[in-house]
Amino acid sequence: MTENLVMKIFRSHLVEGTLKQGSDIGLRVDETLLQDATGTMAALQFEAMGIPKVKAKRAFAFVDHNMLQTGFQNADDHRFLQTFSNKYGLYFSKPGNGICHQVYLERFARPGVILLGADSHTPNAGATGMIAIGAGGLDVAVAMAGMPYYTKMPAIVQVKLTGRLRPWVASKDIMLELLRRLTVKGGVGKIFEFGGDGVKTLSVPERATIANLGAELGATTSIFPSDARVLEYFRLQGRQKDYKPLSADTDAEYDEVIEIALDKLIPMVARPSMPDKVVPVTEEQGKEVRQVCIGSCNNSSYDDLMLVGALLKGRKVHPDVSLTITPGSKQVFEMIAASGALQHMISAGARILEAACGPCIGMGQAPPSGSVSIRTMNRNFLGRSGTPDDRVYLASPYVATASALKGRIYDPRKLGPKPPVVKKTKSFIIDDSNVIKPSAKPEKVVVEKGPNIKPLPLRGELEDAISSVVLIKVGDNITTDHIMPAGARVLPFRSNIPAIADFVFFNIDPEFPKRAKASGGGIIVGGSNYGQGSSREHAALAPMFLGVKAVLAKSYARIHRSNLINFGILPLIIKDQDAFDSIEQGDTIVIENIREHIKIDDRINVSIKNKNKTIEVYLDTNQRERKILLSGGLLNMIKQEA
Numbered sequence: 001m002t003e004n005l006v007m008k009i010f011r012s013h014l015v016e017g018t019l020k021q022g023s024d025i026g027l028r029v030d031e032t033l034l035q036d037a038t039g040t041m042a043a044l045q046f047e048a049m050g051i052p053k054v055k056a057k058r059a060f061a062f063v064d065h066n067m068l069q070t071g072f073q074n075a076d077d078h079r080f081l082q083t084f085s086n087k088y089g090l091y092f093s094k095p096g097n098g099i100c101h102q103v104y105l106e107r108f109a110r111p112g113v114i115l116l117g118a119d120s121h122t123p124n125a126g127a128t129g130m131i132a133i134g135a136g137g138l139d140v141a142v143a144m145a146g147m148p149y150y151t152k153m154p155a156i157v158q159v160k161l162t163g164r165l166r167p168w169v170a171s172k173d174i175m176l177e178l179l180r181r182l183t184v185k186g187g188v189g190k191i192f193e194f195g196g197d198g199v200k201t202l203s204v205p206e207r208a209t210i211a212n213l214g215a216e217l218g219a220t221t222s223i224f225p226s227d228a229r230v231l232e233y234f235r236l237q238g239r240q241k242d243y244k245p246l247s248a249d250t251d252a253e254y255d256e257v258i259e260i261a262l263d264k265l266i267p268m269v270a271r272p273s274m275p276d277k278v279v280p281v282t283e284e285q286g287k288e289v290r291q292v293c294i295g296s297c298n299n300s301s302y303d304d305l306m307l308v309g310a311l312l313k314g315r316k317v318h319p320d321v322s323l324t325i326t327p328g329s330k331q332v333f334e335m336i337a338a339s340g341a342l343q344h345m346i347s348a349g350a351r352i353l354e355a356a357c358g359p360c361i362g363m364g365q366a367p368p369s370g371s372v373s374i375r376t377m378n379r380n381f382l383g384r385s386g387t388p389d390d391r392v393y394l395a396s397p398y399v400a401t402a403s404a405l406k407g408r409i410y411d412p413r414k415l416g417p418k419p420p421v422v423k424k425t426k427s428f429i430i431d432d433s434n435v436i437k438p439s440a441k442p443e444k445v446v447v448e449k450g451p452n453i454k455p456l457p458l459r460g461e462l463e464d465a466i467s468s469v470v471l472i473k474v475g476d477n478i479t480t481d482h483i484m485p486a487g488a489r490v491l492p493f494r495s496n497i498p499a500i501a502d503f504v505f506f507n508i509d510p511e512f513p514k515r516a517k518a519s520g521g522g523i524i525v526g527g528s529n530y531g532q533g534s535s536r537e538h539a540a541l542a543p544m545f546l547g548v549k550a551v552l553a554k555s556y557a558r559i560h561r562s563n564l565i566n567f568g569i570l571p572l573i574i575k576d577q578d579a580f581d582s583i584e585q586g587d588t589i590v591i592e593n594i595r596e597h598i599k600i601d602d603r604i605n606v607s608i609k610n611k612n613k614t615i616e617v618y619l620d621t622n623q624r625e626r627k628i629l630l631s632g633g634l635l636n637m638i639k640q641e642a
């Protein structure tokens with residue numbers, strides 16, 4: 001039987017179900033990844049399970065998001081994660097060691113492995129022929145405890161790449177093209193497996209940029225074969241022993257095939273404020289630029305930054321532009337310093353930031369009001385930069401650097417026939433001293449919890465009837481950044497749900513938390529692809545804390561839907577447009593006999609009491625999800641089962 005690559009890895013990890021598209025499956029998870037912004041909650045949840053040591057083969061915790069230390073909160077979170085990791089058996093990557101996805105790719109990724117990470121860009125590691133999936137923190141905590149990851153078997157789409165990229169066109173442009181074609185919901189319920197002749201022209205860091213951006217399509221993950229390019233990368237990292245060849249069989253079948261001719265692509269940009277608003281750079285050129293940010297887990301590899309250094313060499317950043325450069329890891333930082341590229345950057349006038357997420361998550365470097373910021377990042381959701389009326393464009397390092405030099409959105413092809421040639425490195429600087437191994441005497445380790453780390457809120461069992469007011473009605477493609485903003489002001493409260501709850505929907509409707517508290521909770525109404533983007537489960541936990549009982553939306557993004565269920569919020573689906581149109585903010589929604597409905601039937605009658613109207617909604621859950629909902633959340637269910 002011929003098999004594609006995804007099937008091969010899934011088959012060797014399948015513990016429940018059959019690999020039929022749409023079926024519910026359980027997968028054994030080999031490794032887990034936490035970062036500080038989602039990891040402290042996951043750590044509290046793991047502790048609540050009462051298990052003495054992680055059972056995953058390898059578990060990691062990285063500090064890369066909450067790096068501004070304007071108060072004690074973030075530093076306390078770092079200490080909590082470090083001592084937690086020491087005690088429970090996780091490898092701990094210290095602040096300054098780099099962005100979780102870049103460090104994992106450099107030092108730990110291996111073909112054939114399944115990684116579950118509490119961050120939506122976990123698929124980055126798919127560049128090395130492994131399955132890396134982003135999930136909510138609680139799902140990752142459960143995997144740390146040795147339990148499987150449950151999901152619906154996705155459709156497997158082959159993305160067939162042909163030819164070779166032309167000069168000044170980057171791997172970023174391949175994904176911008178896919179986002180242009182498929183939109184931010186085009187990948188929901190799908191895995192993208194890259195194949196075709198063009199694959200071998202792409203290095204591992206280029207592949208990582210692509211796999212990483214698959215998150216913006218809503219895909220479960222993306223994967224490349226493990227081939228000679230992976231071996232080459234592992235050699236440079238001194239870990240050829242981690243290599244094994246792994247690819248699809250010839251004539252393997254896919255649920256769908258998409259073709260991209262690499263030599264037809266041109267430099268592109270995603271316009272404000274959605275990653276799928278993609279146009280050729282030529283359509284936007286000439287627009288004044290006030291800020292350029294190079295970095296994030298999407299484009300901060302050694303190759304990316306060496307290129308930027310070469311482009312900046314002997315030139316000066318435009319007087320009206322603030323250019324920031326964020327290396328992806330300590331390794332990248334050391335290498336650009338040793339090679340001289342860092343000096344070219346500094347001398348050109350760039351502002352060099354520490355190896356972390358930084359501007360990507362609004363941790364500083366908010367751009368001036370209403371101005372254009374070009375970023376090599378993966379998300380340009382309105383306000384994510386920290387400036388409410390930002391105009392953030394996403395682009396490749398070529399476009400970003402050219403625009404920083406010219407002060408306008410600039411087509412890099414006008415800089416010359418070819419970009420400068422960057423000398424290839426013979427080996428990376430290898431130093432894992434910033435990754436702390438778990439303690440050999442865990443019983444002696446005391447987990448340090450500062451005053452900002454508040455106990456986990458839980459809800460009781462699911463009630464049998466809901467009578468609640470519609471607190472807000474929002475449109476399509478609402479992101480978890482809209483529901484639960486990040487940034488320098490809010491991120492310090494990631495371990496403190498009562499405090500962070502005051503920021504729910506802050507950028508859309510700052511009165512939301514007050515209203516929710518005043519009416520003792522309520523209902524959220526959303527459009528399609530509700531909850532896309534970040535995996536942050538705070539976008540479910542904080543509404544739960546405010547008493548939100550249900551969301552009524554046209555459709556959901558995968559991770560957020562699971563997070564809602566994990567915290568006992570009903571993710572109800574409205575299929576009928578008239579029904580959707582008839583609900584307004586302030587309406588009173590009554591749902592009766594919920595427990596019975598969940599047990600026997602997925603169709604539920606909902607009455608809009610003040611309008612004397614009844615509409616139908618659907619739950620579309622599997623048995624396990626129903627059990628979680630009836631228990632009032634996944635932690636409750638695990639406790640009951642124990």
Ligand code: MIC
Pocket residue numbers: 037038065118119120121134361486533534535536
């Ligand atoms: C993001 O890129 O939005 C984040 C910040 O990395 C999130 C995780 C978080 O909110 O902590 C993600 O992608 O899941």
Ligand code: SF4
Pocket residue numbers: 065099101119121296297298356357360361378
């Ligand atoms: Fe960090 Fe940005 Fe990557 Fe999220 S997308 S992990 S915030 S660098």
